Amino acid sequence: MILFIKLVLAHLIGDFLLQPNRWVIHKEVNKVTSKYLYVHVLVHFVVTMFLLWDFQYWKLVLAIVISHYFIDLAKLYTNPFFKLRSIPFFMDQALHILVLYICAYSGNLIGQTIFLLEKIDWALLTAIVFVSYPAAIIMGKLLEGMSDRIELDHKSLPGAGKYIGIIERLFVLAFIILGRWEVIGLLITAKSVFRFNDLKDSNSRKLTEYILIGTLLSFGIAIVTGIIYIKF
Structure with missing residues (x-):
């Protein structure tokens, strides 16, 4: 659970606290050629590694940031197809959290999911x-x-x-x-x-x-x- 919480915290810091609005605008205009898209992914890698403070997680973090890159890229190219910009935003965030969940509980994903379902009121x-x-x-x-x-x-x-x-x-x-x-x-x-x-x-x-x-x-x-x- 602590691992998942740290991954979510790193995501919140990287996606909201350390991503200026001008980066977002630049990414929306330039998409895959935007330099800030790659800076943003790098920020996520650094923040996540810093919070985990254990180099043995580098493969896990690398998988997270690669998926983050492709999810963000998909959102940039699908944004024009949605009338409400909030729809791709929340879809993007949901996919990010899903990836973090899968990575955090990769060793016992099915068991953890069943455990959570059993806890639902x-x-x-x-x-x-x-x-x-x-x-x-x-x-x-x-x-x-x-x-x-x-x-x-x-x-x-x-x-x-x-x-x-x-x-x-x-x-x-x-x-x-x-x-x-x-x-x-x-x-x-x-x-x-x-x-x-x-x-x-x-x-x-x-x-x-x-x-x-x-x-x-x-x-x-x-x-x-x-x-x-x-x-x-």
Whole structure:
């Protein structure tokens, strides 16, 4: 486990802390001919070897940086095919972490994977999934009749309300599992403060009631989910 953690730390340092934005731009423009692509790979090799502090790992580190080079190169050439730049970014990071995992547990990869799968709390995973998109869809169906009567605010970011709801339900679920019920009250207060100016400016009782119902319903779903998880 320590080996994997050190490899991940080295990756975070090399990919984020020691990679200036001008390197990223230069790589995107010049791709395989970019000098910073090779400097970036070299930085990863040096940082990883420094953190491991054991020369016997040089073959392992070499395999990691070579794979890092080809993964980065693939991302540079596939970037134009994606409308959202975040998609190739997260795919790139996922592949890097997968390589680190395989290298760290190469001696017992199948056994370690089975061990991790056996440690998964499937009830918790189900609760987390439920309070995200399924709960958002359920709320949309329950509030469908009311939302038709509310004037849309075209200044809002697309889907912002849905994502805010998902994040707040995840926070509520986490606080319930940790037994910190008082923090939920602070979360409701904070949301009310942020919403106060919007409601005051709109001067719409319907909008106020709609947001209040939606907020209570969102928190209620997360609370019930948390209680069910704890009890069963």
